[in-house]
Amino acid sequence: MAFSFLIDTNIFIELEDNSVINRAISQFHSLALTNGCKIFVHKEMLRKDIGRDKNQDRLHISLSKANKYPSLNAPLKPDNSFLDSYGVKKVNDEMDAFQLYQAKEGLVDFFVTNDNGIAKKAKSFNIGNKVLSIEKATEILSSTFSKYIPQHPVLNHGSVRAFYNDLNDVFFDSLKADYKGYDNWFKKCVKEDRDCYSLRLNDRLAALLIYNIETAHSHEIESIKGNAIKICTLKVDDDFLGNKLGELFIQKMIELAIEQSIEAVYVTAYEKQNALIKQFERFGFRKEEFQNKQGEKELRLTKYLKEKWNAKNSAKQHPFYKDGDDVQKFIVPIQPYFYSTLFKDGGLRMGSLFDQSEDSLTEIQGNTIVKVYVGGFTRKDIEPGDLLLFYASKTRKAIEPIGIVDSYKQISDFDELWSFVQKRTVFKKAYLQSLLKEKKTVSAIKFRLSHYLSKPIPFKVLKDLESCKNKLQTVTRLRSDDYNLLKDKKYFDERFIID
Secondary structure: OOOEEEEOHHHHHHHHOOOOOOHHHHHHHHHHHHOOOEEEEOHHHHHHHHOOOOOHHHHHHHHHHHOOOOEOOOOOOOOHHHHHHHOOOOHHHHHHHHHHHHHHOOOOOEEEOOOHHHHHHHHHOOOHHHEEOHHHHHHHHHHHHOOOOOOOOOOEEEEHHHHHHHOOOHHHHHHHHHOOOHHHHHHHHHHHOOEEEEEEEOOEEEEEEEEEEEOHHHHOOOOOOOOEEEEEEEEEOHHHOOOOHHHHHHHHHHHHHHHOOOOEEEEEEOOOOHHHHHHHHHOOOEEEEEEOOOOOEEEEEEEEOOOOOOOOOOHHHOOOEOOOOOOOEEEEEEOHHHHHHHOOOOOOOOOOOOOOOHHHHOOHHHOOOEEEEEEOOOOOOOOOOOEEEEEEOOOOOEEEEEEEEEEEEEEOOHHHHHHHHOOOOOOOHHHHHHHHHHHOOEEEEEEEEEEEEEEEEEHHHHOOOHHHOOOOOOOEEEOHHHHHHHHHOOOOOHHHEOO
């Protein structure tokens, strides 16, 4: 959606005056032009207004600058009834009324002015929402066109241009070997200013994902009717394999598609890239064979975000889930330190100066989609497909992450426990050995992180639920009526819920 704005003389003068420009006006101008919006002036009124300037040199300059802006084509002349209602008593009133009338009759979406008197008059004509201060106009542009980019403390998001001088680095050697003309393709990405996620450690490129948002016309994939995200390059340096950065990249691409209402995410691969293919298939990417432009056989793996699923919250459906009464819900308490390492991109987590260090990267459980929660609790009713609502205890006291159970085990043998949890839990080997020695049997839940609630559920809301009378000291089953009560209060993001 592109808006049209008519700007008042006071806005025009601030934009074009020989002085330091107001930040809000600068933002307004930049956001409007960048996003295809139109900024008009009512030239007849503008000439009348600035034409009263007795400094002829300044008047000549101002009038010449007015030609930079398109004039509102055939502006309407207000009838006498409007002028009388406006209360025109002097020339200034007449000019203001003429400009406001254009917004009233819908010739422009908004009239932008810093004149509070005009804003008050607009309300009397029931068009107060069409007259904006420069700050409000900037806010509307920003909220409409500033796209949310999913973040993670380990990763950077930005332009691929930042890596132009790295193209001869050994990091790119395997990509050049697999894809003919990779150098030229990369330079094309630089020209187009494509976006990417990256990780650089000790001034060395460790991981890179380049993506492109394509229209149906540009991707020409018959099974995808709308826009799609193509993962163009996905590479993790050999020295950093095993840190689950592939899972992290997949999660961010799915999040981005959901945030921007994009229909599908896809990646192409050669059959020899078996590990990569299996990783994408695990999270519901469908595989099909096609012939690329070089006439070679290639595989396309596609995640359809609007696909309808019938299974009970399997990994193929990730990150979407059913939440009917037949799906159990559990509140899982987790201490602040463990929360911060398991849910590294959560909003309740405090950032750290060491987030983009090698030490942070080795907290692998913070990069994964699939994670493990271990505790000394005992339950026999947790099943695959159940929902987990993680409660950050002590300092934060709120539910933010939503997880989906993959599997649940009660384990008394350490080797079995370590095999089940390694690289996916916050706990070190020594701690788990100690816990198992003390408890004899521990419970381990392997789950997938679906998403984070944009509006965390605070303890002051939870404590009034019948399910939470135990003050959330242990894993607690949330009754269906309590869950539905929270759902009615709009705590849960409907985009992730399968009807």
